[in-house]
Amino acid sequence: MTRYSLWSLLREGFRGHTGWGPVWREAEPKPAYDAVIIGGGGHGCATAYYLAKEHGLTNIAIVEKGWLGGGNAARNTTIIRSNYLYDASAAIYDHAMQLWKGLGRELNFNIMMSHRGVLNLAHDDNEMRQLKRRVEANRLNGVEAEWLDAKQVAEYCPIINMSPASRYPVIGATLQRSGGVNRHDAVVWAYARAAHELGVDIIQNCEVTGLKIEAGRITGLETSRGTIRTPKVASVVAGHTSVIGAMAGLRLPIESHPLQALVSEPIKPVNPCVVMSNAVHAYCSQSDKGELVIGAGIDAHLSYTQRGAFPVIEEEIAAVLELFPIFSRLKLMRHWGGIVDICPDASPIISKTPVKGFYLNGGWGTGGWKATPASGHALADLVARDEPNAIAAPYTLERFTTGKLVAEHGAAAVAH
Amino acid sequence: MFRIRCPYCGERDQIEFGYGGEAHIARPREPEAISDAQWADYVFMRTNTKGLFAERWVHSAGCRRWFNALRDTATDRFVATYVIGEAPPLPVTQGADDGAPVEEDAEAAADLAGGGRP
Ligand SMILES: Cc1cc2nc3c(=O)[nH]c(=O)nc-3n(C[C@H](O)[C@H](O)[C@H](O)COP(=O)(O)OP(=O)(O)OC[C@H]3O[C@@H](n4cnc5c(N)ncnc54)[C@H](O)[C@@H]3O)c2cc1C
Numbered sequence A: 001m002t003r004y005s006l007w008s009l010l011r012e013g014f015r016g017h018t019g020w021g022p023v024w025r026e027a028e029p030k031p032a033y034d035a036v037i038i039g040g041g042g043h044g045c046a047t048a049y050y051l052a053k054e055h056g057l058t059n060i061a062i063v064e065k066g067w068l069g070g071g072n073a074a075r076n077t078t079i080i081r082s083n084y085l086y087d088a089s090a091a092i093y094d095h096a097m098q099l100w101k102g103l104g105r106e107l108n109f110n111i112m113m114s115h116r117g118v119l120n121l122a123h124d125d126n127e128m129r130q131l132k133r134r135v136e137a138n139r140l141n142g143v144e145a146e147w148l149d150a151k152q153v154a155e156y157c158p159i160i161n162m163s164p165a166s167r168y169p170v171i172g173a174t175l176q177r178s179g180g181v182n183r184h185d186a187v188v189w190a191y192a193r194a195a196h197e198l199g200v201d202i203i204q205n206c207e208v209t210g211l212k213i214e215a216g217r218i219t220g221l222e223t224s225r226g227t228i229r230t231p232k233v234a235s236v237v238a239g240h241t242s243v244i245g246a247m248a249g250l251r252l253p254i255e256s257h258p259l260q261a262l263v264s265e266p267i268k269p270v271n272p273c274v275v276m277s278n279a280v281h282a283y284c285s286q287s288d289k290g291e292l293v294i295g296a297g298i299d300a301h302l303s304y305t306q307r308g309a310f311p312v313i314e315e316e317i318a319a320v321l322e323l324f325p326i327f328s329r330l331k332l333m334r335h336w337g338g339i340v341d342i343c344p345d346a347s348p349i350i351s352k353t354p355v356k357g358f359y360l361n362g363g364w365g366t367g368g369w370k371a372t373p374a375s376g377h378a379l380a381d382l383v384a385r386d387e388p389n390a391i392a393a394p395y396t397l398e399r400f401t402t403g404k405l406v407a408e409h410g411a412a413a414v415a416h
Numbered sequence B: 001m002f003r004i005r006c007p008y009c010g011e012r013d014q015i016e017f018g019y020g021g022e023a024h025i026a027r028p029r030e031p032e033a034i035s036d037a038q039w040a041d042y043v044f045m046r047t048n049t050k051g052l053f054a055e056r057w058v059h060s061a062g063c064r065r066w067f068n069a070l071r072d073t074a075t076d077r078f079v080a081t082y083v084i085g086e087a088p089p090l091p092v093t094q095g096a097d098d099g100a101p102v103e104e105d106a107e108a109a110a111d112l113a114g115g116g117r118p
């Protein structure tokens, strides 16, 4: 594998970029592996990388039904933050935040990580109290967070509509300066390239159609490209978690909804940070290409079509224009949907299952991108040791029976 | 955007409707008599079918009545809508621990639906 560096960039510049090799090799499925990861999104690729790197498990494969990173990894708006309310959430999302900070270096790949700051706006006294409580909770957990009053908000992001006469006036905001955005496909490719380098097989166009279970233990899987024997399977399929779960006879606390996003035509830099508003119900950042990246809440109905309905877009745009009246003349360029796997407590599942050797990672819903490194890290640990570590421990399937939920309001509504 | 056929009012735009999630989930008659796992199944576990799925809609900006629909969640195509208390026009497996369709309480359901028929 070529190491990427200033030197390699210069060299290729002079040779007309003829020397860049493929980043990973397409693999044919082998008859057997030590472990197989279903799903080649961000979380699946991260899991494979940490399994190989930290646990020495290199005879493993990622099987992906489409192409690598073509699911929610390709469709999300890449907001990164770790200012969640509860201890269990702070532990996993802030672990991710710390990993993001060094990830580009570690994987030798420019993931375009930009710690530009995330604002969560408050529009009334009640919301202000809740958000201030969140800042204090964050600080107790060592998570970086601060409170800005209205004047400071206007200074940090001058294009927000600060008129006290607006329907939902902005009265303050939380700011996480280390929050920001990165490049979704670069993250997937970076993990895939590093995992491949360590010996992991990456198998695309290979759909898992069934699980082989004997005496309560996983023994392999059926795929569109044949049977694979393996003692360990980790399902990391986001919106399709219930479908894979059903193959193991599991009923899961998950519902799959469309979540839509859109981008505007590119303009000069105007939005210096990520702005999110629960009450007005939209969020917005600006990509390095200059497009405004806009999102909001899920479509109410269940669906696997990666398509949402227009009323949601209409509300989304109304909300964005309420926050940023200066965008009113912009044209929208693209619009798309992904299928997100929602848990009733807005927290994920990283868990063993009643089937030995079958592990679940899902339920990340509208906000799992930011957790990618920590999710893969924790799942790799679980797969390798068959025991959850301290970070994964609260995210069991059993919590829905015991009632020990992680009801994460920091993840509620529009705040992905 | 869907066009949804309310069994009472006919076909309307999706924006007139609210969504009620999976249909045919019967509340346990004696919650105190069942296990935590059965209660968890009722409260939290969902079939989340990819394919033919029975679900509830309410015509909130119209007649305000609840009804059920059969929709293919892999294509978003509506197959049928039907009145609460009726069995789905095609067999679906969802709503209970053992995967068997749940019997609805026809009387209570008819009350819910306002006793009307299309
Ligand atoms: C519009 C939108 C905006 C979002 N914005 C944000 C945000 O700003 N911040 C944030 O933190 N999160 C956000 N999210 C959520 C985030 O994208 C997801 O939580 C996260 O990407 C899920 O993990 P993943 O990358 O592994 O999923 P995916 O990329 O979906 O990977 C799952 C893979 O599994 C594969 N698969 C499914 N079934 C099978 C099968 N049977 N066999 C083989 N492979 C299979 C799929 O093809 C897919 O590639 C957003 C999501 C959407 C849709």
Ligand SMILES: [Zn+2]
Pocket (backbone or CB within 6 Å): B006, B007, B008, B009, B010, B059, B062, B063, B064, B065
């Ligand atoms: Zn009606």
